[in-house]
Amino acid sequence: MKAEARAAALFLAPALAVLGLFFFLPVVAGFALSLTDFDLYALGDLHNVRFIALHNYAAVLKSGIFWTALGNTLYFALVGGPLTVAVSLGAALLVNAKAARFKPLFRTVYFAPVVTTLVAVAIVFRFLYHPRFGAINRTLVSLGLPAIDWLGDPRWAMPAIILLAVWKNFGYNMIIFLAGLQTIPDELYEAARIDGAGVWRQFRHVTLPMLGPTFLFVGIVTAIGYLQLFPEPYVMTYGGPLNKTLSAVMLMYQEGFRWWRMGYAAAVAFLLCLVIAAATALQMRFQERR
Amino acid sequence: MKGRRGVLLLHAALIAGGALTLFPLLWMLSASFMANGEATTFPPHLIPHAATFAQYRQLFVRLNIGRAFLSSAIVAVVATLGSLLFNSMAGYAFARLRFGGRDRLFGLLLSALIIPAQVGMLPLFLMMKGMHLVNTYWGAILPALASVLGIFLIRQFMLSVPQELLEAARIEGAGELKIYWSVVMPLARPVLATLAILTFMTTWNDFMWPLIVLSDQRRYTLPVAMASLVGEHALDIELMMAGAVVTVLPVLVLFLALQRSYISGLMAGSVKG
Numbered sequence: 001m002k003a004e005a006r007a008a009a010l011f012l013a014p015a016l017a018v019l020g021l022f023f024f025l026p027v028v029a030g031f032a033l034s035l036t037d038f039d040l041y042a043l044g045d046l047h048n049v050r051f052i053a054l055h056n057y058a059a060v061l062k063s064g065i066f067w068t069a070l071g072n073t074l075y076f077a078l079v080g081g082p083l084t085v086a087v088s089l090g091a092a093l094l095v096n097a098k099a100a101r102f103k104p105l106f107r108t109v110y111f112a113p114v115v116t117t118l119v120a121v122a123i124v125f126r127f128l129y130h131p132r133f134g135a136i137n138r139t140l141v142s143l144g145l146p147a148i149d150w151l152g153d154p155r156w157a158m159p160a161i162i163l164l165a166v167w168k169n170f171g172y173n174m175i176i177f178l179a180g181l182q183t184i185p186d187e188l189y190e191a192a193r194i195d196g197a198g199v200w201r202q203f204r205h206v207t208l209p210m211l212g213p214t215f216l217f218v219g220i221v222t223a224i225g226y227l228q229l230f231p232e233p234y235v236m237t238y239g240g241p242l243n244k245t246l247s248a249v250m251l252m253y254q255e256g257f258r259w260w261r262m263g264y265a266a267a268v269a270f271l272l273c274l275v276i277a278a279a280t281a282l283q284m285r286f287q288e289r290r
Numbered sequence: 291m292k293g294r295r296g297v298l299l300l301h302a303a304l305i306a307g308g309a310l311t312l313f314p315l316l317w318m319l320s321a322s323f324m325a326n327g328e329a330t331t332f333p334p335h336l337i338p339h340a341a342t343f344a345q346y347r348q349l350f351v352r353l354n355i356g357r358a359f360l361s362s363a364i365v366a367v368v369a370t371l372g373s374l375l376f377n378s379m380a381g382y383a384f385a386r387l388r389f390g391g392r393d394r395l396f397g398l399l400l401s402a403l404i405i406p407a408q409v410g411m412l413p414l415f416l417m418m419k420g421m422h423l424v425n426t427y428w429g430a431i432l433p434a435l436a437s438v439l440g441i442f443l444i445r446q447f448m449l450s451v452p453q454e455l456l457e458a459a460r461i462e463g464a465g466e467l468k469i470y471w472s473v474v475m476p477l478a479r480p481v482l483a484t485l486a487i488l489t490f491m492t493t494w495n496d497f498m499w500p501l502i503v504l505s506d507q508r509r510y511t512l513p514v515a516m517a518s519l520v521g522e523h524a525l526d527i528e529l530m531m532a533g534a535v536v537t538v539l540p541v542l543v544l545f546l547a548l549q550r551s552y553i554s555g556l557m558a559g560s561v562k563g
Contacts, residue, residue: 015435023410253502
């Protein structure tokens with residue numbers, strides 16, 4: 001027994017050292033950092049760091065740019081999240097349909113964007129969105145519709161980023177939905193059919209309720225991921241135009257690693273962490289209630 | 291879906307969805323073989339008039355993208371090998387060895403899954419700076435050497451290894467290290483393949499941490515190099531598409547070759563919910 005515990009310590013040591021040193025310690029240190037005025041001068045000489053309690057949080061909450069970034073991030077998550085989940089469910093239903101042929105092929109095709117490198121496909125979309133030469137505007141114009149300055153127009157930049165995110169991510173949720181759909185027993189659909197329920201009512205009264213736990217998982221994972229929006233605006237708009245695509249993580253990056261106001265940036269990071277925790281708790285509460 | 295019309299409609303939707311999904315990737319591939327300026331001509335065309343490797347040549351010869359490719363490969367391969375070893379050792383201990391506080395410790399690890407990595411990035415950078423690891427491959431590799439999801443994945447698999455097998459090895463006098471290496475690891479091949487492809491893709495595609503820790507151009511990984519190139523070459527569409535192909539192709543090919551392992555890994559990650 002004792003030998004076993006000693007062996008366990010040996011087996012655990014490398015992984016726990018990595019996680020402790022490079023994840024848990026920095027997270028705790030991040031909170032400590034947010035209570036200091038760590039900046040460029042401190043980077044040069046650590047004696048310049050002072051404890052300033054919650055001053056950073058007060059400064060962040062008072063600054064307009066934080067609320068802009070948080071608002072943009074919530075816009076992205078609240079519009080892009082449900083849209084992604086809806087497209088995922090639609091794709092899962094199509095692929096899962098009894099009459100569908102070549103299911104593995106379609107599943108693979110729909111899933112392909114998930115494995116691609118976000119930075120690379122963001123660059124591809126940057127050109128697809130080009131106001132004159134981009135495939136999207138060329139299609140719009142050929143249909144007689146007005147061209148849109150996707151990434152240059154403050155109203156359209158975030159929707160453009162949302163479209164990219166939906167394209168990139170729906171395949172992942174689709175796989176989760178497919179797994180959920182396959183656990184629904186056929187008898188339930190048969191019983192519904194005998195009761196005279198059509199396709200729509202079967203979906204409404206059998207599929208949707210049976211997918212409850214899947215929705216919770218997909219919702220939480222999507223929300224956590226989307227609230228950390230960063231590479232898409234970094235590559236496509238660098239937060240512009242007019243800060244309309246500046247996300248919370250991007251604000252943290254700019255403050256912390258461009259201007260080296262690391263105490264301030266750490267406060268931004270922890271406030272975002274609170275938002276993510278709240279979004280997770282909210283969805284769990286909502287699911288419990290139903 | 292009843293009747294032939296329903297079936298037809300279903301397949302029309304499936305094909306339309308597939309075409310929309312593939313279009314950006316196919317266009318990227320096609321434009322990468324076009325000559326300078328060809329992607330912006332009117333009327334638009336989707337297939338290059340005369341396919342050329344000129345963009346790839348410029349990318350590798352003048353812009354030295356091969357160096358970034360090598361950086362990406364080094365970081366992803368070392369991180370993958372290391373995480374296979376570290377995560378499998380920890381997963382084995384959590385699944386098959388008895389020690390005090392085991393379940394509490396494991397629960398604590400799982401709770402880390404909801405903490406976003408960015409929260410620790412500022413202090414992590416300062417730590418790396420203190421250890422002189424900024425601008426080194428190790429700076430990008432070390433944090434990826436173990437992951438909670440990886441430990442979880444291995445543990446779930448190892449729970450299913452029959453106890454009699456381990457007991458038999460113990461009776462024959464094998465030590466824990468020997469049991470782990472010659473009894474358990476060979477059995478765990480499928481889950482190790484899953485973990486390998488998951489880790490490789492995550493590190494290959496990662497952007498934010500390499501962007502922060504690698505500030506010297508000569509150490510850039512592909513995503514960081516591409517993000518910096520697109521600023522200077524904003525209008526060289528064909529060139530940037532060739533760069534995107536070079537970045538995406540390895541992971542896409544790997545996925546197509548090993549998709550069963552990869553998808554089962556993602557699913558295993560989802561059942562914990």
